[in-house]
Amino acid sequence: MVEALNIKVHKTENSRIHQLDQDNIQFARLYSDHMFQAEFKGGEWRNPEILPYKHMEFSPASQALHYGVSVFEGMKAYKNQQGDPVLFRPLDNFHRLNRSSKRLCIPEVPEEIFMEGMSRLLQLDSDWIPDRSGTSLYVRPFTYCSEEFIGIRISDEFKFMIITTPVGKYYSQPVKVKIETEFVRAAEGGTGYAKAAGNYAGALYPTKLAMDEGYQQLIWTDAKEHKYIEEAGTMNLMFVIDGKVITPELTDTLLAGITRDSILTLSRDMGYPTEERKITVDEVVSALKEGRMQDAFGVGTAATVAPISVIGHEGTDYTLPDVSQRNISASLAKRLQDIKEGRVEDKFGWIYRV
Numbered sequence: 001m002v003e004a005l006n007i008k009v010h011k012t013e014n015s016r017i018h019q020l021d022q023d024n025i026q027f028a029r030l031y032s033d034h035m036f037q038a039e040f041k042g043g044e045w046r047n048p049e050i051l052p053y054k055h056m057e058f059s060p061a062s063q064a065l066h067y068g069v070s071v072f073e074g075m076k077a078y079k080n081q082q083g084d085p086v087l088f089r090p091l092d093n094f095h096r097l098n099r100s101s102k103r104l105c106i107p108e109v110p111e112e113i114f115m116e117g118m119s120r121l122l123q124l125d126s127d128w129i130p131d132r133s134g135t136s137l138y139v140r141p142f143t144y145c146s147e148e149f150i151g152i153r154i155s156d157e158f159k160f161m162i163i164t165t166p167v168g169k170y171y172s173q174p175v176k177v178k179i180e181t182e183f184v185r186a187a188e189g190g191t192g193y194a195k196a197a198g199n200y201a202g203a204l205y206p207t208k209l210a211m212d213e214g215y216q217q218l219i220w221t222d223a224k225e226h227k228y229i230e231e232a233g234t235m236n237l238m239f240v241i242d243g244k245v246i247t248p249e250l251t252d253t254l255l256a257g258i259t260r261d262s263i264l265t266l267s268r269d270m271g272y273p274t275e276e277r278k279i280t281v282d283e284v285v286s287a288l289k290e291g292r293m294q295d296a297f298g299v300g301t302a303a304t305v306a307p308i309s310v311i312g313h314e315g316t317d318y319t320l321p322d323v324s325q326r327n328i329s330a331s332l333a334k335r336l337q338d339i340k341e342g343r344v345e346d347k348f349g350w351i352y353r354v
């Protein structure tokens, strides 16, 4: 029960909902009226509350700012056919947040704080969940170290917060990606499997260089040899080679995407030959050269299923078949969207009613 947690609720007196134009949603530009927060101090989580979304005051010596002691999650809330708010697989995000937290010595958030805080926030701001197909309310839970201390050490002061923002499509066109063979995102034993803030900061510069060359995203390769395909900036990757759906197997250098897992489940369920295994850059490049790659796409919460139009490798751009010919990714994307928006049976139990 939501009430069990005794969340204090301070409602806004100045709703900004009139600023939301459902026909013209800019990705993550506008934040909904309220936010959730809880504090960790003295070894326990306390003071769960919902308050009007606003700028915060914090010490300039906060550990999160200086040492990146911060982890986050991302998921989407939708309206079902009856107009009720629903979330897609939120418990998977909850477990992943805590796996990330453990790696950074951030205290794990109890399930009731995560789930009840989020449910209550979404009930309060349900008008902010857009109802046009393909739009949603992006939900961003995060935990950061709020302690005022210059020096890196395991802290006892944290905040867990949830903010939300209406979103439409992340990519409006198929994406052009480059296989990165100089910089790395994650090395074995590192924090690649965690949704740690610093992972994303470290990706900015290599991504900027690729963007200067006309690409939108990178395909990361392994840190040791740049021989194996890993993932893209904020998406896992899937290839269709010789009719098989293939994705890199999970390791500690990859984020275990919830969309990845959902698409793999649907792919198997729909009878496509599906493989999770190591994929070499050579295999991808040979398949591209020999015309054996029918499809390549990124999968993630923000981008959902994003077709890849071009893969660049060492100065050569390989163009993939036109999106109109991509039956496998199109049918997987449609089935996923239909489940999320309640048009087909949710036989895997992925939809959580808020």
Ligand SMILES: Cc1ncc(COP(=O)(O)O)c(C=O)c1O
Pocket: 074, 231, 232, 233, 234, 235, 236, 255, 256, 257, 258, 259, 260, 299, 300, 301, 302
């Ligand atoms: C690095 C990275 N890989 C993959 C994903 C896709 O994960 P999910 O499908 O859970 O959104 C994300 C986005 O969360 C990401 O940041």
